[in-house]
Amino acid sequence: xxxxxxxxxxxxxxxxxxxxxxxxxxxxxxxxxxxxxxxxxxxxxxxxxxxxxxxxxxxxxxxxxxxxxxxxxxxxxxxxxxxxxxxxxxxxxxxxxxxxxxxxxxxxxxxxxxx
Amino acid sequence: xxxxxxxxxxxxxxxxxxxxxxxxxxxxxxxxxxxxxxxxxxxxxxxxxxxxxxxxxxxxxxxxxxxxxxxxxxxxxxxxxxxxxxxxxxxxxxxxxxxxxxxxxxxxxxxxxxx
Numbered sequence: 001x002x003x004x005x006x007x008x009x010x011x012x013x014x015x016x017x018x019x020x021x022x023x024x025x026x027x028x029x030x031x032x033x034x035x036x037x038x039x040x041x042x043x044x045x046x047x048x049x050x051x052x053x054x055x056x057x058x059x060x061x062x063x064x065x066x067x068x069x070x071x072x073x074x075x076x077x078x079x080x081x082x083x084x085x086x087x088x089x090x091x092x093x094x095x096x097x098x099x100x101x102x103x104x105x106x107x108x109x110x111x112x113x114x115x
Numbered sequence: 116x117x118x119x120x121x122x123x124x125x126x127x128x129x130x131x132x133x134x135x136x137x138x139x140x141x142x143x144x145x146x147x148x149x150x151x152x153x154x155x156x157x158x159x160x161x162x163x164x165x166x167x168x169x170x171x172x173x174x175x176x177x178x179x180x181x182x183x184x185x186x187x188x189x190x191x192x193x194x195x196x197x198x199x200x201x202x203x204x205x206x207x208x209x210x211x212x213x214x215x216x217x218x219x220x221x222x223x224x225x226x227x228x229x230x
Contacts, residue, residue, distance in 0.1 A: 031216060040124065042205060042220040043159075050215075058217075090159060094216055101147045101166070101209050102216050106159040 003027070004107035006091050011112045013085075021076045021110045023091035030096035032074035033104060036060060037088040046089075049074055050096050078112065085114045117142040119208050121221035128196050129229050136191040136224050138180075138206030147209040148189040149218070150180055154202045162204070165189065166211075176200070198230045 004025045013019045025032065031050050035043040045058030049068040063082025068074055074093075078085045090109045095102040120139045128134060140146065150162040163174025170182040180191045189206060206221040 035220075040222055042119075042121075042222040043207075043218075044220070045217060048215070048217070056215075096216065101211065103161065103164075104216070104218060108158050 004091055004093055004105060006089075006107040006110050008110060009108065011110055013112070013114050015114055016080045018077055018079050019085075019112065021078065021089055021091075021112070023074045023076065023107060025072055025074075025091075025093040025105075025107075027093055027105065028071075029093035029105075030071070031094045031102070032068070033092040033094075034058075034064075034066065034074070034076045035090040035092065037090055037109070043090060046076065085112060087112060117208055117210060117219045119206055119219050119221035121204075121206055121224050123224045124222065125225050125227070127227045127229065130198055131195050132228075134191070134193040134196045134200070134226070136204055136206075136226070138189045138191065138221060140187050140189070140206075140208045140219075142187075142208060142210055145211040147211050148180075148182060149207040149209070150174065150178070150189075150191050151205045151207060151220075152202050153205070159205070162191070196226075196228050198228050200226060201228045202226060 007022045033048040034046040037043050044060050047066045049055035065077045088111050091107040092104040094104045118141045122137045148165040152162045153159045165172045165182045173179045178193050182189050204224045207218045
């Protein structure tokens with residue numbers, strides 16, 4: 001059953017702690033993405049990776065870090081430097097390359113609450 | 116910079132009413148256009164997309180959207196909504212031919228359909 005998994009579904013952390021969100025895909029996609037969703041603000045791109053061992057900042061990368069050591073995995077760390085980390089985080093993946101757009105597929109999301 | 120505007124933040128309709136959700140984008144070049152839907156507790160999923168050709172595109176569940184290039188608009192329509200259409204709807208844009216596969220999302224429209 002192909003798809004994207006994100007764990008856990010709900011995550012609670014104390015202020016000042018780093019936390020890592022998991023994203024795994026078995027779609028054999030080269031590209032992976034992290035979005036943040038806040039009420040009334042839509043989805044905003046945090047980081048994306050086109051290929052293993054490479055990633056680029058999105059529009060709101062401050063306070064976040066990522067790694068891409070394996071094709072199927074793209075974990076996101078929310079650091080203590082992120083001023084407003086409570087949000088819903090969505091991971092996506094797509095094929096990469098060619099001149100046309102490659103459809104992004106989304107995971108179920110992780111709701112992070114920082115207390 | 117590209118941006119997407121969804122002017123309706125909250126819409127409340129009765130069943131069988133007609134729906135039109137507005138979406139305008141700002142970008143001077145050629146774009147790919149999308150509507151995504153997020154049902155309560157479910158993954159973000161693609162409702163319909165426009166790449167080229169007939170500007171009136173049909174998607175799943177009876178939805179359609181019309182691309183009007185002169186107005187930079189891609190409004191979503193459904194002639195008769197059902198209670199099961201209650202969800203959040205996002206318009207998104209991809210700059211065609213760009214170096215990345217990035218999507219720019221609107222802020223979303225929360226639709227509540229009353230039985």
